[in-house]
Amino acid sequence: MARILFAFLTLIATTIAIAETASITACFQNELGSRMELTLHDDGSLTGGYTTAVGNVPPSAWYRLYGGYDAVTLNSKNMGTIGFVVSWQNGVSNSTSTTSWNGIYDNTRALPEIRTMWLLTRYATPQNEWGSTQINHDKFRWIKTGEC
Numbered sequence: 001m002a003r004i005l006f007a008f009l010t011l012i013a014t015t016i017a018i019a020e021t022a023s024i025t026a027c028f029q030n031e032l033g034s035r036m037e038l039t040l041h042d043d044g045s046l047t048g049g050y051t052t053a054v055g056n057v058p059p060s061a062w063y064r065l066y067g068g069y070d071a072v073t074l075n076s077k078n079m080g081t082i083g084f085v086v087s088w089q090n091g092v093s094n095s096t097s098t099t100s101w102n103g104i105y106d107n108t109r110a111l112p113e114i115r116t117m118w119l120l121t122r123y124a125t126p127q128n129e130w131g132s133t134q135i136n137h138d139k140f141r142w143i144k145t146g147e148c
Contacts, residue, residue, distance in 0.1 A: 023039050023040060023041045023042065024039070024040045025037065025038065025039045025040075025048075025145065026038055026040075026112065026142060026145070027142070027143045027144065027145050027147060027148030028112075028113075028114055028140035028141060028142055028143060029140065029141060029143045029147075030138045030139060030140045030141075031138070031139055032053050032054055032138075033053035034050065034051065034052045034053045034054065034138075035050070035051050035053075035143070035147075035148055036048055036049065036050040036051075036065060036140065036148075037049050037145075037148045038065070038084075040069060040071075040074075042071060043071070044068050044069055044070065044071040045066075045067070045068050046065075046066070046067045046068060046069055046082070046084060047064075047065065047066055047067075048064075048065040048084075049062040049063065049064060049065055050062065050063045050064075050065045050086045051063070055095070056093075057092065057093050057095075058092065061090060061092040061093065062090065063086045063087070063088060063089070063090050064086070064087070064090070065084050065085070065086050066084060066085055067082065067083050067084025067085060067101075068082075068083055068084075069081065069082040069083070069105060070082070074105055074107070078106075078107040078108045079104060079105065079106050079107065079108055080104070080105050081102070081103070081104060081105070082101075082102070082103060082104065082105040082114060082116075083100065083101065083102040083103075084100070084101055085098060085099070085100045085101075086098065086099050095122075096122060096123035097120060097121060097122040097123065098120075098121055099118055099119065099120045099121075100118065100119050101114075101116040101117070101118045101138065102116060102117060102118075103115045103116030103117060104116075111141060111142045112141075112142040113139060113140060113141050113142065114138075114139070114140040115137070115138075115139050115140075116137060116138050116139075116140070117135065117136070117137050118135065118136055118137065118138060119133055119134070119135055120133065120134045120135075120136075121133045
């Protein structure tokens with residue numbers, strides 16, 4: 001009886017642990033062809049990878065991506081705020097720059113999309129810092145995971 005009870009409690013604990021770490025992974029592509037794979041975790045954090053279609057980097061070069069999103073609003077309204085950062089360095093290249101995106105994750109359309117504004121900051125000497133940051137926008141559309 002004790003073994004059965006122990007096995008039952010272990011099963012319940014494992015089920016709770018899996019439920020608490022559930023996540024969703026999806027791929028998105030922007031209008032220039034850059035792609036990202038996002039894993040949205042239940043705690044509002046997100047992780048993933050980003051490959052850029054611009055610049056002098058091979059398309060197979062992935063960069064780490066970190067960020068967060070409003071899990072409560074996204075779960076209740078299918079829309080929510082999202083923000084993520086990519087530091088442009090990996091085993092292939094180091095661009096001495098970082099980009100941050102902030103915007104809206106919209107899951108109310110036929111296919112999910114993320115509309116963002118971004119800031120790209122490049123390393124610059126103190127006398128040239130005034131021109132080190134660019135701003136623009138991106139619209140990412142959902143693509144099949146196999147296309148990521």
